[in-house]
Amino acid sequence: MSQQSAIPFEREALDSVLKRRFFFAPAFEIYGGVSGLYDYGPPGCALQANIVDTWRKHFILEEDMLEVDCTMLTPYEVLKTSGHVDKFADWMCRDLKTGEIFRADHLVEEVIEARLKGNKEARGIIEEAAEEDAEKKKRKKKVKEIKAVKLEDSVVEEYETILAKMDGFSGKELGDLMLKYAIGNPATGEPLEQPKEFNLMFETAIGPSGALKGYLRPETAQGQFLNFSKLLDFNNERMPFASASIGKSFRNEISPRSGLLRVREFLMAEIEHFVDPQDKSHASFHEVKDVTLRFLAKDVQSAGKTDIIETTVGKAVASGMVDNETLGYFLARISLFLIKIGVDPARMRFRQHMDNEMAHYATDCWDAELQTSYGWIECVGCADRSAYDLSVHAARTKEKLVVRQPLETPLTVTRFEAEIEKKKFGPKFRKSAPLVEQWLVSRTECELEELAKEMAANGKIVFKVEGIEEDVELDTSFVVIEQKTRTEHIREFTPNVIEPSFGLGRIMYSIFEHSFWRRPEDKDRAVLSLPPLVAPTKVLLVPLSNSPELQAVTKKVSAILKKAVIPFKIDDSSASIGKRYSRNDELGTPFGITIDFESVGDFSVTLRERDSTKQVRGSVEDIVAAIKEVTYNGATWEEGTKNLKAFETKVEEE
Amino acid sequence: MSQQSAIPFEREALDSVLKRRFFFAPAFEIYGGVSGLYDYGPPGCALQANIVDTWRKHFILEEDMLEVDCTMLTPYEVLKTSGHVDKFADWMCRDLKTGEIFRADHLVEEVIEARLKGNKEARGIIEEAAEEDAEKKKRKKKVKEIKAVKLEDSVVEEYETILAKMDGFSGKELGDLMLKYAIGNPATGEPLEQPKEFNLMFETAIGPSGALKGYLRPETAQGQFLNFSKLLDFNNERMPFASASIGKSFRNEISPRSGLLRVREFLMAEIEHFVDPQDKSHASFHEVKDVTLRFLAKDVQSAGKTDIIETTVGKAVASGMVDNETLGYFLARISLFLIKIGVDPARMRFRQHMDNEMAHYATDCWDAELQTSYGWIECVGCADRSAYDLSVHAARTKEKLVVRQPLETPLTVTRFEAEIEKKKFGPKFRKSAPLVEQWLVSRTECELEELAKEMAANGKIVFKVEGIEEDVELDTSFVVIEQKTRTEHIREFTPNVIEPSFGLGRIMYSIFEHSFWRRPEDKDRAVLSLPPLVAPTKVLLVPLSNSPELQAVTKKVSAILKKAVIPFKIDDSSASIGKRYSRNDELGTPFGITIDFESVGDFSVTLRERDSTKQVRGSVEDIVAAIKEVTYNGATWEEGTKNLKAFETKVEEE
Numbered sequence A, B: 001m002s003q004q005s006a007i008p009f010e011r012e013a014l015d016s017v018l019k020r021r022f023f024f025a026p027a028f029e030i031y032g033g034v035s036g037l038y039d040y041g042p043p044g045c046a047l048q049a050n051i052v053d054t055w056r057k058h059f060i061l062e063e064d065m066l067e068v069d070c071t072m073l074t075p076y077e078v079l080k081t082s083g084h085v086d087k088f089a090d091w092m093c094r095d096l097k098t099g100e101i102f103r104a105d106h107l108v109e110e111v112i113e114a115r116l117k118g119n120k121e122a123r124g125i126i127e128e129a130a131e132e133d134a135e136k137k138k139r140k141k142k143v144k145e146i147k148a149v150k151l152e153d154s155v156v157e158e159y160e161t162i163l164a165k166m167d168g169f170s171g172k173e174l175g176d177l178m179l180k181y182a183i184g185n186p187a188t189g190e191p192l193e194q195p196k197e198f199n200l201m202f203e204t205a206i207g208p209s210g211a212l213k214g215y216l217r218p219e220t221a222q223g224q225f226l227n228f229s230k231l232l233d234f235n236n237e238r239m240p241f242a243s244a245s246i247g248k249s250f251r252n253e254i255s256p257r258s259g260l261l262r263v264r265e266f267l268m269a270e271i272e273h274f275v276d277p278q279d280k281s282h283a284s285f286h287e288v289k290d291v292t293l294r295f296l297a298k299d300v301q302s303a304g305k306t307d308i309i310e311t312t313v314g315k316a317v318a319s320g321m322v323d324n325e326t327l328g329y330f331l332a333r334i335s336l337f338l339i340k341i342g343v344d345p346a347r348m349r350f351r352q353h354m355d356n357e358m359a360h361y362a363t364d365c366w367d368a369e370l371q372t373s374y375g376w377i378e379c380v381g382c383a384d385r386s387a388y389d390l391s392v393h394a395a396r397t398k399e400k401l402v403v404r405q406p407l408e409t410p411l412t413v414t415r416f417e418a419e420i421e422k423k424k425f426g427p428k429f430r431k432s433a434p435l436v437e438q439w440l441v442s443r444t445e446c447e448l449e450e451l452a453k454e455m456a457a458n459g460k461i462v463f464k465v466e467g468i469e470e471d472v473e474l475d476t477s478f479v480v481i482e483q484k485t486r487t488e489h490i491r492e493f494t495p496n497v498i499e500p501s502f503g504l505g506r507i508m509y510s511i512f513e514h515s516f517w518r519r520p521e522d523k524d525r526a527v528l529s530l531p532p533l534v535a536p537t538k539v540l541l542v543p544l545s546n547s548p549e550l551q552a553v554t555k556k557v558s559a560i561l562k563k564a565v566i567p568f569k570i571d572d573s574s575a576s577i578g579k580r581y582s583r584n585d586e587l588g589t590p591f592g593i594t595i596d597f598e599s600v601g602d603f604s605v606t607l608r609e610r611d612s613t614k615q616v617r618g619s620v621e622d623i624v625a626a627i628k629e630v631t632y633n634g635a636t637w638e639e640g641t642k643n644l645k646a647f648e649t650k651v652e653e654e
Helices: A011-020 A040-062 A075-083 A106-121 A134-139 A153-164 A171-180 A220-224 A228-234 A296-302 A313-317 A326-342 A387-399 A422-441 A445-458 A504-515 A548-563 A575-587 A598-601 A620-632 B011-020 B040-063 B078-080 B104-122 B134-138 B153-164 B171-180 B221-226 B228-234 B297-300 B313-318 B325-340 B389-395 B422-441 B445-458 B503-517 B548-563 B577-586 B596-602 B619-632
Strands: A024-026 A038-040 A073-075 A090-092 A101-103 A196-199 A203-206 A212-216 A241-250 A266-276 A292-296 A309-312 A348-352 A364-372 A373-386 A403-420 A460-463 A472-475 A478-494 A497-502 A516-518 A526-528 A539-543 A568-570 A591-595 A604-609 A614-617 A645-647 B024-026 B038-040 B074-075 B087-094 B101-103 B196-199 B203-206 B210-217 B240-249 B265-276 B290-296 B309-312 B350-354 B362-371 B375-384 B403-420 B459-461 B472-475 B479-493 B496-503 B516-518 B524-528 B539-543 B569-570 B591-595 B605-608 B615-619 B646-649
Touching: A011 A504, A011 A516, A024 B265, A024 B297, A040 A241, A040 A266, A040 A504, A040 A620, A073 A203, A073 A620, A073 B134, A073 B503, A075 A212, A075 A220, A090 A106, A090 A171, A101 A106, A106 A153, A106 A171, A106 B539, A196 B605, A203 B577, A220 A228, A220 A241, A220 A266, A220 A387, A220 A497, A228 A241, A228 B569, A241 B240, A266 A326, A266 A504, A292 A313, A292 A326, A296 A348, A296 A568, A309 A313, A313 A326, A326 A348, A326 A364, A326 A373, A326 A497, A326 B265, A348 A373, A348 B496, A348 B596, A373 A504, A387 A497, A403 A445, A403 B569, A422 A472, A445 A460, A445 A478, A478 B104, A504 A516, A504 B101, A516 A645, A539 A575, A548 A568, A548 A591, A568 A591, A575 A591, A591 A620, A598 A604, A614 B646, A620 B313, A620 B548, B011 B503, B011 B516, B038 B040, B038 B403, B040 B240, B040 B265, B040 B325, B040 B503, B074 B078, B074 B203, B078 B210, B078 B221, B078 B389, B078 B496, B087 B104, B087 B171, B104 B153, B104 B171, B210 B539, B221 B240, B221 B389, B265 B325, B290 B325, B297 B350, B309 B313, B313 B325, B325 B350, B325 B362, B325 B375, B325 B496, B350 B375, B375 B503, B375 B591, B389 B496, B403 B422, B422 B472, B445 B459, B496 B503, B503 B516, B524 B577, B539 B548, B539 B577, B548 B569, B548 B591, B548 B619, B577 B591, B591 B619, B596 B605, B605 B619, B615 B619
Parallel strands: A292 A348, A539 A568, A539 A591, B290 B350, B539 B569, B539 B591
Antiparallel strands: A024 A038, A073 A212, A090 A101, A090 A196, A203 A212, A203 B203, A241 A266, A266 A497, A292 A309, A348 A364, A364 A373, A373 A497, A403 A478, A460 A472, A516 A526, A591 A604, A604 A614, A614 A645, B024 B038, B074 B210, B087 B101, B087 B196, B203 B210, B240 B265, B265 B496, B290 B309, B350 B362, B362 B375, B375 B496, B403 B479, B459 B472, B516 B524, B591 B605, B605 B615, B615 B646
């Protein structure tokens, strides 16, 4: 589409259209706004609803997933168990004089980058407009000016090493870096307080006593895990199966930026696919194995490169680059979905998490990243989370979250087990006895093996239990840990979870960028080439004039469109036809129906296609049928209108 | 449908089906649950999605409303202005010994009712199982036993007066009643702390500093009001128009009860119809004027009665019972919507708010109430809120939230105006000067007239301004308030708002009750007669056996249903056909397709209708077409299947 790239992309031009057409706007704007909170206006809201609807059909309906709708309010205990209370945090540091708060890692990175840039300027090295990644570009605001100061070679090297390791620093380390390199408030140069951990969840109290601490969920996943047993039952105990959920999640960003890309309240769509850890094949894998994706593998990144491997999902799984069929299946399905709703495949890649980036329990993880003017944006995560989530909730609640399958032939199994002398625990540990017992029964096979070795070596085991201050010491009179051999008739296992997780706001913004262009003949005429399927409104009805005859036809056509449940708008303003169409090009409306005086006689109308501005003419019935074909049945404009007459007009230039 | 009412309704039987089929369940159940929070399982979630979809089509699409999606997180200032910070509260009282917390009004009412009941028992008066209203029945748990104690006649009279005035008591008055009548903790008899106000909004802090106080919205309306000017602009300045929003709202109930009827997180759908205060006619009123509704008018209630007036909306508006056409239009549309999604019209009424029940600014307000085993439940509110919301936000933010219309003929207007001597305010009031000025400019016409009178009488005006401790005193050297006459070319007005507001969870629960029945031949066979349009799943595919030939046909039929985007499930378990159908009757699935050995030969199948268990036979194509007709195009079973052959079978009894 060379026409569409004739005028270079400018973010300001897009932002101006999105604002003018009320796709979205800062929430509470008349009150001065609250950063990181946005309201969607009618076209944004309709686009979002259509994307959600497409998602529901593409994933839930097509694959028979079990959709659930769980509460956003979540009690402390659940998120303590999931790890969010302890780990869902960023490091912040405060300027005690001005009260300003900075996100520590972003600040250090930004200041160091600015200094490196200043060094290059001082040395007279001209920076190429290198592709920068999203995270960096977004944060450009704190450091207002780059000073051309030359740095020692050794310092440059140190700085570059720091940047490379940026994602791995602890709060203490960030604080040390700030001291060592005199990184303070960029505006004043004043030193800042040492970094403190800031939990990103919104906290609240549930109920009148204030005693039940709760949070707004940071993801929709936990509700799905907690309902696992009910879902398995609903699915008649069959495995594998997937649950899914669409809903708002919350993240109390330290300093939100970049419009819809980093916000405090956002719509997510998440799938939890529960699978047998011993069999991660997928029954429909053959349907997607030939889908070609652009992969950025972890070993490529570890080598400091960003080379893309373009290959089919089938080959990617066969070669072991993608861990298993189910994961591969979802990568392909994610790609098909994103393309369906308007993502440019050339600006989509699947980036694998590097080993140090992944949670310790994860087996493999890929992000669908979309390229925008902010860089490559993580829009969909697709992780194999192993049995982590179900295991921790089961351990905490003592509810079994497992699958039980009858074995065709009984199995003889040898396994480490801890046999607890319960009677002795009460007298020794009193109130804490259940904690110690619980600790023992929640050990994994591996941990038990280690404990057995320790016991054999020292005659006792020593360990820490959360909630008990002193070390716990047990000898064999309290617990015997040894291998036992049993015959099992039932196989009981905790399913693994493969989790495709969609950030719909980020996807939506990327689609805006991917579908935005301006007509070469007039750069003020912007177009959003949203696919008809997700476009907020499908048709603009344009009567040529405001005469009563045309009004009557407009009314009749409206009734037909309403009956066909095709979202449309009427523009009977006095603006020229060209102006009216151009307004709706900005809204991404794919079709226009012009009602003219000929329409009064034979009830024929003209249909205009947004991107090409081509027009065809036919009876209202045929035109509506064509709109339906192209919008909902995947036909191209050419296919959908092949029986209609081409129509020449000059109104576009008016 | 006498068959459907042959076995009397039992709430326990319905609850058991809803739980067993995972329509919904207590959230965080494996953690012990949190009262007032529920998760929707797959059928509940699908039913909810279908109701939302129907709502969107019925209201937004059909009437071209402007849908917005605003944030749930809301800063303090917005809800302070709207009145929620000060008034969205209940009275609670605490038992200082046990820590228990009671909602004061519910407690007083409940204890007094129990005493009156005990009195009747003591006097040997047999209580008839009178219809009780929902609020009462729900709260029955606190008072565990009724003691047969005779009361003095005078006390009975006092008690009855108290009950009649129950909704109007202040916290102080409730506290006095508790002291006077020795109302304490029903379990122990111990006295309680005096009632304290408990705000029902969930509070949180936005951003890292903790300084920006926020709440979870208690309704979706505020976001719509705040975006009024953008919406008016989007609508090309045309009036009237409506915005709409579907989303979660929150209410931190003191003690939630009654399943889905009183919860802490719930889905709402709200419309804000902005209308010229001088013209509340509605362009489509003629389309609904003949719709008959069951009205419970305010004067009937004031007279202590509940007689229903059954009449058309046209007559209700003409007689003045319903204040205006737009309000009447929405009452009719609400009724049509509720019936479409499965509400029993005989168990629906529109109850008008009594004058002392309505907010001071409201012109008229009607609730669509649905009758359930908990009594009559308020499910949709429909209020004419006058210009209140836009006015208060405009006054607070100094942003004009008005419509400006050119006048065809200029108008001469005489109005009270306050002319402020700005220069004198600074020296006298210092920092508080803007507060005083703001107070003056936000007075209404009426208030200005009063102030003018006060000034004329006393030579000064004295008033209180929020944020200033002392009274403010001004004489004519500071402000002149008098009538001015001007010629206006533009009419500027603040629109009035008519607000239909739907509690979707309550509606859903009512539909469960309205559609639940048990087959007379076997009361364990329960049916949810949900309309096909909103039923979670439309079709159950039932292969007669698990043979490969039938599996192949099942696969083909599945593909056809998928292509037609008809939500279906396959049940190829080994249970009998009868059992499989009966399981799906409980899920409200309206159709079943049986695949038998004849299907292998001629690709014909049997279609079963859930309520009548009638069956017809035909080709898969014809059967799918019939399903589409009945489900999405409003055809009855008879109309949809008129070209299909009736089919007799005995499988139901298996």
